[in-house]
Each structure stands twice: as C-alpha cells, then as structure tokens.
Amino acid sequence: MKAAAFYDVDGTLISTNVVHAYAYYARNVPTITGKLARTAGLVASLPFYAVADRKGRKFFNDIFYRNYRGISEDRLHVLGEEMFERYLSKKLFTEMTELMKRSRDEGYAQVLVTGAIDVITRPLAEYLGVDAWFANKLEIVEGHATGHLVPPVLAGPGKADFVRKYAESQGYNLQACRAYADSASDIPMLSAVGRPVAVNPDAQLRATAEAHDWPIIIAR
Numbered sequence: 001m002k003a004a005a006f007y008d009v010d011g012t013l014i015s016t017n018v019v020h021a022y023a024y025y026a027r028n029v030p031t032i033t034g035k036l037a038r039t040a041g042l043v044a045s046l047p048f049y050a051v052a053d054r055k056g057r058k059f060f061n062d063i064f065y066r067n068y069r070g071i072s073e074d075r076l077h078v079l080g081e082e083m084f085e086r087y088l089s090k091k092l093f094t095e096m097t098e099l100m101k102r103s104r105d106e107g108y109a110q111v112l113v114t115g116a117i118d119v120i121t122r123p124l125a126e127y128l129g130v131d132a133w134f135a136n137k138l139e140i141v142e143g144h145a146t147g148h149l150v151p152p153v154l155a156g157p158g159k160a161d162f163v164r165k166y167a168e169s170q171g172y173n174l175q176a177c178r179a180y181a182d183s184a185s186d187i188p189m190l191s192a193v194g195r196p197v198a199v200n201p202d203a204q205l206r207a208t209a210e211a212h213d214w215p216i217i218i219a220r
Contacts, residue, residue, distance in 0.1 A: 003176035005103045006163055009114035009121065011182035012199045014091040021120050022067050024083045042067065057155040057185035061115055065138065069147030073140050080119035088124060093219035096199065100128065108178065113163060115155045134162065160188035
C-alpha cells in the first residue's frame with residue numbers, strides 16, 4: 001500500500017520558526033540603516049505577531065511575510081543557503097532525523113509541507129534527501145520580493161487540503177499515511193491522515209492529541 005509521511009518543519013524537525021528565519025535576513029541586510037530598521041521593526045512587532053498567530057496561521061503569514069518586501073531574489077537564495085549551513089543545520093532534532101530514516105526504510109515516501117518559504121526550505125530538503133517538499137513562495141516582481149505569498153498559501157486548513165490533493169495525485173492511501181506537526185494550526189493536516197503524531201506539541205495540540213490518543217513525541 002502506497003503511503004507517505006508528511007512533516008511540518010518549524011518546531012517539528014528543527015527548533016526554529018519563521019521569525020528566527022526572517023531575523024537572520026534582517027541581520028544580514030547589506031546596509032547598516034537597513035539592518036537596524038528591519039531588526040528594530042521585527043522586535044517592535046513581536047507582540048502583534050503573537051496576536052495575529054492566535055487569529056489563524058494564514059492571517060499571520062499574510063501579515064508576517066510583508067517583512068520581506070524589497071529583499072532581492074538573489075539575496076533571498078544566497079542567504080537561504082548560508083542560513084542552513086551556519087544555523088538551521090545545527091537546529092535539527094536528532095530524534096526526528098532518525099525517525100525519518102526508519103520511516104523511509106518502512107517504505108513511506110518522505111514529504112515536507114511547511115509554511116516557511118522555499119528559499120529556506122530547499123537546502124534543508126536536499127540535506128534530508130526527502131522525496132518531495134512544498135513550501136510557501138514569495139512573489140517576486142522586478143527581481144525583488146513584494147512581501148506577498150504566491151497562492152496557494154500553506155497554512156492551517158489550506159495545508160490539510162494540499163496534503164489530501166497531493167496524496168490523491170500520488171495514489172497514497174490517506175488512512176495509511178502519517179503526519180507530524182507541533183502546532184494547533186496543523187490539527188487539520190494531522191486529522192487528514194490515518195496516523196497523526198504530535199511533536200513537541202503546544203498546549204492546544206497536546207490536549208487534542210491526548211483526547212484522540214495520538215502519539216506524542218518530545219524531540220530534542
């Protein structure tokens with residue numbers, strides 16, 4: 001029976017999130033004034049982003065990714081590779097990389113489905129050697145990011161819909177598929193498969209996992 005294991009990334013495979021990723025870009029803006037402006041703006045907006053995330057992950061993404069407006073496409077790719085080598089590669093959860101190897105040996109296709117952007121996800125996906133990966137993509141106009149995401153946006157119920165459609169297109173049996181995630185925003189994706197697993201769950205996801213007897217993994 002064909003099946004896949006679907007993985008969220010931030011908080012599930014690595015101990016980082018989209019705020020950490022953008023902070024790396026902000027710190028590496030080529031001008032001092034740009035660096036200070038982007039870093040200060042990020043710090044000042046953190047309470048607002050926390051509220052936005054509670055309203056819904058898609059709403060948060062629509063607001064948060066505006067931070068990338070004006071960054072050149074070339075720099076997005078260069079810093080994405082650099083970020084993985086210097087930072088993200090050291091934040092991988094050992095338990096999860098070992099789990100992925102076992103899952104692959106069991107015959108499951110390994111698939112990343114993340115709300116992070118593609119330029120950050122690509123080097124991670126290549127390092128892990130996954131079968132497929134899907135991430136959000138920034139709209140680029142005249143060589144620079146506009147701050148908007150290209151539809152479909154992978155977040156919340158939208159991520160679950162994507163998993164269902166992808167599984168159907170590949171002939172995967174959803175009841176035999178696995179999914180791993182850390183946030184309540186991914187409960188729809190976890191509910192879409194027959195074998196959901198909560199990884200380092202937040203309070204709401206933990207409560208849901210315990211209520212439905214989903215396995216819980218605490219990864220370090």
